[in-house]
Amino acid sequence: MNINLKTISPKIPFLKKYQREILIGFCVFLAIFVRLIFPVNLAGEWLWLNFILFFVFPYLIIHFILQEKVADFGLQKGNFRFGIGLSLVTILVFSIVNFFLIFKTRLGNDFRIYSPVVNNFWIFLWFETIIAGVVFFAREFFFRGFFFFGLEKILGWWIVPLQAFLYGIIFTKYSWLSAGTVFLSSLVMGSLVKITRSIYYSFLAMWLISLISDIMLIKLILIKTL
Numbered sequence: 629m630n631i632n633l634k635t636i637s638p639k640i641p642f643l644k645k646y647q648r649e650i651l652i653g654f655c656v657f658l659a660i661f662v663r664l665i666f667p668v669n670l671a672g673e674w675l676w677l678n679f680i681l682f683f684v685f686p687y688l689i690i691h692f693i694l695q696e697k698v699a700d701f702g703l704q705k706g707n708f709r710f711g712i713g714l715s716l717v718t719i720l721v722f723s724i725v726n727f728f729l730i731f732k733t734r735l736g737n738d739f740r741i742y743s744p745v746v747n748n749f750w751i752f753l754w755f756e757t758i759i760a761g762v763v764f765f766a767r768e769f770f771f772r773g774f775f776f777f778g779l780e781k782i783l784g785w786w787i788v789p790l791q792a793f794l795y796g797i798i799f800t801k802y803s804w805l806s807a808g809t810v811f812l813s814s815l816v817m818g819s820l821v822k823i824t825r826s827i828y829y830s831f832l833a834m835w836l837i838s839l840i841s842d843i844m845l846i847k848l849i850l851i852k853t854l
Contacts, residue, residue: 648778649782652774659682659686663677671742671759681770686701686769686774689774701773702768702826706825711826714823715833718820726844730845738805741842745842746849761835765831768827772830787818789815789818792811792812795814817830
């Protein structure tokens with residue numbers, strides 16, 4: 629059963645004018661709240677919680693309540709050549725920064741990694757391609773798809789720092805280093821989405837940056853165990 633917002637007419641002028649944006653904002657708040665309070669201990673739990681909250685939930689809202697095209701929320705080709713170019717530059721820059729933080733400072737000990745991937749290549753491959761791939765895509769769709777394109781018209785460029793702030797919030801439960809690095813990377817990814825009009829390039833960049841970072845962390849752990 630579909631619910632068309634156009635058939636709902638609140639009496640308060642502000643609610644009537646911005647009922648779409650208020651709904652999107654409420655859904656974003658609800659999903660983040662659930663993610664913060666719900667305990668996650670296993671890789672499978674991490675996968676399904678992120679997939680349901682950050683992909684299935686907003687997809688259903690877009691399709692059945694907003695009744696808009698899902699493609700309009702960043703699931704489109706956008707500026708392909710510019711997007712690929714910016715993604716590669718972003719991956720290179722952040723990988724260099726992560727290399728410095730991990731190997732040249734004490735902050736390397738504060739980075740998190742899923743421990744079973746350290747000593748087993750097949751678990752590493754499964755985790756990075758399936759688990760991490762799905763999780764990163766779901767988050768991109770939620771923060772820089774559903775939220776970003778849903779509120780961009782009324783917020784303009786302010787949507788870039790706001791989505792970065794909200795993305796960083798879910799990492800405060802781990803460490804302020806994680807939250808800070810995610811906030812900075814999300815500023816760049818938000819700008820990338822703003823320019824290219826697609827979440828595919830930001831997803832590619834975030835996923836590969838994380839993959840390269842995990843390889844560095846595994847190297848660091850193995851060096852310490854020698």
